[in-house]
Amino acid sequence: MxxxxxxxxxxxxxxxxxxxxxxxxxxxxxxxxxxxxxxxxxxxxxxxxxxxxxxxxxxxxxxxxxxxYSLFNLERKGQYKINVCLGTACYVRGSEAVLEAFEKELNIKRSETTSDGLFTLASIRCVGACGLAPVVMVGEKVYGRVTPDDVKGIVDEYLGKAGEGNG
Amino acid sequence: MSSMTSQVRIALRNCGVIDPENIKDYIATDGYDALAKALFTMTPDEVVETVKKSGLRGRGGAGFPTGVKWETARRSESDIKYVLCNADEGDPGAFMDRSVLEGDPHCVLEAMAICGYAIGANQGVIYVRAEYPLAVKRLQIAIEQASELGLLGDNILGSGFSFNLKLYFGAGAFVCGEETSLMNSVQGGRGEPRLKPPFPAVKGLWDKPTNINNVETYANVAQIIRRGWEWFRQFGTEKSPGTKVFALAGKVNNVGLVEVPMGTPLRTIVEDIGGGIRNNKKFKAAQTGGPSGGCIPAEHLDTPIEYESLIGLGSMMGSGGMIVLDEDDCMVGISKFYLTFTAEESCGKCTPCRIGNMRLLEILDRITEGNGEEKDLDVLENLGNTIKDTALCGLGQSSPNPIISTLRYFRKEYEEHIFNKRCPAGSCSKLIGYKILPEKCTGCTVCARNCPVSCISGERKQVHVIDQERCTKCGVCFSKCPFKAIIRG
Known part of the structure; x- marks a missing residue:
């Protein structure tokens, strides 16, 4: 065979x-x-x-x-996986704009990984937390009612962590 | 108070009330009573008969009578049979199954054991989304605790009946909510559907007779057995007895899970329970049934909600997602949102779904970008109906519903996009523009300073102007202007 x-x-x-x-x-x-x-x-x-x-x-x-199956990755992912929910409830409350803000902030497109291997940006379909829409997950941590203005703060939080880890 | 009184909790009766990680809490609320009652006082046929008489219908969306499924599985002769639970809640915007699994996992376990006794199966599988880690953890704890107390496993309560349960994790594929796809996935393959018949109750998992129900369906079973089918039938309508859980989300003031008797008017859910629309905006439509459903406009707000009435309106019950839309939501955009989803989630096995949905999506893309043509509306309708008639499984057969229902109630909005290149809701970015009203502009420079592409010019205290060529229509100026001097249109 x-x-x-x-x-x-x-x-x-x-x-x-x-x-x-x-x-x-x-x-x-x-x-x-x-x-x-x-x-x-x-x-x-x-x-x-x-x-x-x-x-x-x-x-x-x-x-x-x-x-x-969408959960399986064939490529190595970043240290922090940022998932922006594009489920219906999040969509009608503006998650597309949040995703675009992440694209701009990280300078990558969705489903790409930053060149330093720190962040992978992706969209997901409904984590079942529609009451908090729009929802962003970084790893296991959930951020609710996220606006495009919050995006930089979220990214900075993890940049800080990564810095501590290396220092 | 009306938001409380119009609700009846059967499926959600324990959610938030008991500690889901402690089986004693469940037992204290009469948990596993129904299983004992079935095992020691009822024959399997009587259990099937009770479920049949209760009129319980599949809560996963299609509304097939649960008792009929059980009866077919019972009559199928085989040495091995299976009881499956569909906990692959994939409809974006629905989270009722998650709540039951996280808040009251034992009610699902108990119902599956009852089902096993009724149809003659000793093995059960819960197919649960890997995206729900807490639900997985609580199910594991529940199975462990029930096994320790002899409520699952060999010779349950000394009755001679044995029932073992396993968890199986999905891996992120919406189509796996379709029962034949789900079974292929449990067998370790790609989650592609197959033609029915044979139905799973005759030939299911590993080709053995299999009963498969959704989480919320099972969540009703123990109560029906314990309190009788007559009790269950006092709720809901003649054709759709009992209650339905909805995941209310979108533009209403109160979001969350609601459980109401079947036949409750949509208006009660949106206005009384949901507390009306946020920010005093106008109700536009309620989307039910997720990617398989449609949009119900304001003129049908008084429709009593049950399986048949929703289908009559061109939508469907679906698993219970209910997204409320207001005047700012573009109906073409909503259709495009759902088609993007189904085109992505189509498994690719049958041509109508794989290619047809992609063509529908391309047309919607064109329309929302201002390149729609007159013939597009006919093509959307014809192609949509063809896909409905010819696709292999429930996903494809229902995927054009969002388009067909919005065309039915909001055709004018499509026409505005196509003929006047305008998005009346002001949501399609390619079709809107921003303008500064000279009479209101004070020259405060806030817009110019916030514009990410620096396309707004003007001296301090002078009227500002947006360079339409360079404007990316991001809307920042619109939201930042303190004098409401910028309009969208």
Whole structure:
């Protein structure tokens, strides 16, 4: 079979352990990818090949699944992920303008990462906090009723943190 | 007070009342009574019959009778059957399932066990969005605690009936709310739908008979079993008994979850519970059903809300998102917003949805940019109806609804965009411009200092002027002018 000729270079003991812990190996692909992304931050080509090898499925299937779901990243992301909610409630309360303000402030487009690897800007669809619309999430932290004027302050907060971390 | 009295809490009865991380709180509010009642005093057929008689319909949006689903799954013969819970709440602007899972996870577990007993299934799966970490955590705690007390697992309460539950995490795909897509996803594949029949109740997860219901549907079940179908039917209407939870959001004063009896007029929700429109603006429309629904205009505010009436208005119940729009919202823009969503979330398996929605979106793009043509309205309607008739699954079959419903009630707004290149709501940035009224301008220079592209000129204490060529229509001057000397139009 074709995939057997693919050399899997690295080993991923975390994934092996996770696979062994699954009581039901049927349908393990998506849980494996969730775990891999949790461990390594994103799904590199090597990781995808390894998962394919481990589950005995074609690499094309793994790639097909990894690209189907929006939560899976195929590229490394910034240290801080800024997610602007574009759900309906946020949209009608002006989240598009907030997203544009972030684009301007960080000088990147949505779904891009700043060159220093600090920020990734993305839009998401509804975090279920519509009462706080428009909502921005940085990592796990939620900012509610955000206006374009708040954007610089939010970015500065994390620039400060990053500075402390390095100093 | 009226905002309280018009609400009836069945699905949300424990949310915010009990500690969701302590099973004893749930038991103290008669939790797991219904499961014990079913296991020890009712036959599986009687459970199915009770749910059927209650008239409970699927709260995920389509409104299919829950008892009929259960009956079909019960009659399907198989050694293994599954009970699935659809907790992949993907409608942008809906958060009722999240509240139930976070506020009262045991009511879902209990209902799934009851369902397992009724249809003859020993395994259940909750498919939950990975975007809801707190819901996931509370479900895990709930499953653990229920298993410890013997309310889940082998030989529940010594009845001989066993039921095991697992969580499965979604990975961000709206189409996975469609039941056949969801099952493909649980099997570890791309969440693409398949043709029905066979229905999941006959051939579902791993090709075994499977009952699949939405979170809010399950949240009603224990109460129906415990208090009887007659009790449930006292709420709501003949065809749509019970209550519905709505996630009220948008331009109303009070946003949040509301649970009202079916048949409650839209006006009660918007004006009494929602407290009317923010900033004394005018109500324009209520959007229900998310990307699958439509916009209900002011003249239909007195319509009683139930499955059939909403479909009659060209919208649908959907999972319960209700976004209130005011005079500043452009209806073409709202359609474009939803089409952007469905075009992005289309799984790509069938042609009408994959290509058709993209064409609809391109036309809406053109219209909002001032490049609309006369024939566009016919194309939108014809193509929209074709997609509805031919798409493979519920996503595609309902994706043109936002366009078709806004064309029905707000056609003039489309025509203004196309023929007069004007956006009456002043929301489509390419179709609006800003002007300084010389008689009101005091020359205070606030606008010029705040303009991000420095396109406003004028001496201090002299009338200022906007260079229309360079203006990016960002609206900063409009919002900053202390003398309301800048108009949009």
């Amino acid at each position: 074709a995939q057997e000729s693919v050399e899997v270079r690295e080993s991923y003991p975390e994934l092996d352990a996770f696979y062994d812990s699954l009581s039901d190996k049927n349908g393990a692909l998506i849980p494996m990818l969730h775990r891999a992304q949790g461990e390594y931050g994103y799904l590199s080509q090597d990781v995808q090949l390894y998962v394919a090898h481990k589950l005995g499925v074609p690499a094309s299937k793994v790639y097909g699944v990894a690209t189907f």
